[in-house]
Amino acid sequence: MSSSREAITFRANVQKALRDPMLREAIKRATDTFVTKRTEGIASLPMEEWREKASTIRMKVLDNLPQYVEQFCASAERAGAKVYQAVDAESARRTVAGILEDRGVKKVVKAKSMVTEEIHLNPCLQERGIDVLETDLGEYIVQLAAEAPSHILAPAIHKTREQIGKLFAEKLGVDYSDDPTVLTRVARNVLRTEFLTADAGITGAPFAVADTGSLVIFTNEGNGRMVTTVPRLHVAVLTIEKLLPSVTDLPSFVRLLPRSATGQMLSSYVSVITGPRKPGDFTGADELHIVLLDNGRWEILKGEYREILKCIRCSACLNVCPVYRAIGGHAYDSTYPGPMGIVLTALLEGMERAHPVLDATTLCGACVDACPVKVPLVRLLCRLREASVEEGFAPLLEKRGMSAYGAVVSSPVMFAFGQTLARIFWPFAQKLSGYGPMSRIPRPVARAFRRRML
């Protein structure tokens, strides 16, 4: 995945994805399962009430972010953590690398963290001779395959069990098996050794609590707990908008995130970590370093798209999105795919790179209904399309078409004339169109409805 200004080749990526029946089947099965489980999981809940409450708390954070950042830094430091503020990806990478190199770290185990993908942390550390191992099973699989994750919760859902079996056999030298239980056991055994010999653990944090300076980590596998309690050093990277005001706000989100993500009552493990090990403790890393990252958030906060920062990364919008369901995550060629991904990518990477991916929506609104914190995704996507046109990224033919539309729409006579022209030229337009809309729309009728009303 490139972070250059070159535009994402979305159409080409889409065509490739649509020609891959195995991929399409895998994505459909996965998203349908997520949606079914989520629907079951929230059926008996006062979801509207929970969403409204969560949205209010998240807006409160965004409206007072400088104060909460300051409070978090003070609380976390009082609890014994070291807090660093990084303005961008480069600075965050340098900070993390510096912490690790200063302590002679040679091997790092990582729990899943989308922000570390966003800043391309792994390649940076690997260049400096530090071994970085992903421990979330899905992340471990895509790391072995040298691919990017395709979904923010289940990184390897684009792969079939057979593909994973072959991958393990090839890269780990084990006998081929496509039984998920066997494959999971292989990963458990391999990674157990790594957990026990790693010098440091790196995580993100879905939430951080301002009044206690705590980080909150959710996993089902236990790897989040492993990497934060077994190695002597824990480095956490998170972006500023992940803060919650108080530990009293935590229960609402501890309930909401797993339910919205997978329909589960709770993830198997939820850890609230407040500082490193203290005198009298037998649990916790010796040192806890927290890198609080901006990477464009302050800028977004100032503008009309600020509500995207309410996002808690549950992936519900991805799972209900008909476009994501059809093409999978890789087609977006971005850290974050799906509806929230389109918005974040446009804001973080700029219109020049991101404008093709604004096409990846029918504006159906399923994401708006699903979002547990009421991010107004359709409104944000519409506004981004507007901005894209304003900034000159509209396709030429389309722009011409819209200008023609604009020229006739205020005049019924011109409009009717346009209808007649369209009828005359339809057969030619159809021939040129291939799969384009011309071939799928019928020919304009000889006597338009307006003529029948005269």
Add this chain to the structure above:
Amino acid sequence: MRIQFFSTCLVDTFFPETGEAALRLLRRFGVEVAYPKEQTCCGKPPHSGGYTHEARKAAEHFLSVFDGADPIVIPSGSCASMIKNHYPELFKDNPRLLEKARKTAERTYELTQFLVHVLNAHEAGLKGTGRITYHASCQLTRELSVKEEPLLLLNSLQGAEFVSLPHADRCCGFGGIFMARQPEISVALAEEKAATIRNTNADTVTGCDHGCLMNIHDALRRRGDNVAVKHIAQVLAEGL
């Protein structure tokens, strides 16, 4: 009672029989239908692509043509939603037009909304035939919250069998400008919808929006499927 009828550009250009069916339906309930001759388009096509300037032009024209106080009835969820939900936003910087947009939005109805809430058409013993299934369009369902009305009407048809479509409110892939910008995904989604329709063994699929119906019709015919694709106005008017 009198209403103003907005046919929509799709009905006007491609599906005039839907306009005719809607008129027959409304007149059956004693409604006097006025057709402002200068109507063109509501502005949804440019709006969905981010062409605010063109959308505003269309909207301004609509507001001036549909002057007055009578209800405006529209055989399309996306057009009705454009007027009710998006016109105010288009004119947020123009107090005079904003006021006009708000007032116009208040008296705008999607067809099934009007049939059920104003005319009680679902209790009129309308007649129908065959096995009918229903696709729930996105803006109709999610922006206008029109979910029950079409079902009430279809279920009331005496002589017809209504069969529920699994994932009825899953997007068909039309998306207005989406069909032009991402035709491959549009076709993929339409084919998925067509397959679900096929599995119901319905002989007719209906809906409230011609954009969707056009897209679905194409996917069905590509596979040689003969399922009839009809706007709900036509289905309801057939038994009159």
Add this chain to the structure above:
Amino acid sequence: MNNDRVVSLFMENATKCGAETFRAAGLDEAQRLLDDLLRNAKSIFCPGVGEKERALVIPPEKREEDYREASVCVEEVFGAVAETGSIVCSSEGGRVVQAGLLPPHHVAIVPQERIYETVEDLFALWGQDIPTNVTLETGPSRTADIELTLTIGVHGPERLTIIVAP
């Protein structure tokens, strides 16, 4: 909700999430349950921090001092939350929270009087003075990362047994 109903709710939810749950009327019964559970265990780690766990007897020949090598961890945890069916492991009082994470079988003794109805009730105990590590453990470890097929037993324990004791 009175304690008895809270305990029942906890056990019901914990079972739903894949834990084996038992309720002991007293330490005698807890010991019997433990003996049954540990009959075929190879090596057992017991931190010996909690009062109840110290009162229970673990076969000395199977004792393992290193939780990284043990096949079972038997420990008294801090408490539990009924609403979610979770046991609560806290670093307070010198507990070794990660000891329950590494062995494939985690046997958790839950003090009946510290089963809280909601997550709010739990966090209200500490307010802002929260221990270094508070972990809610709900069922055994799991993943669905391969074709969304549920597999039990990943990095954490594949078996969680809960004994609620007074």
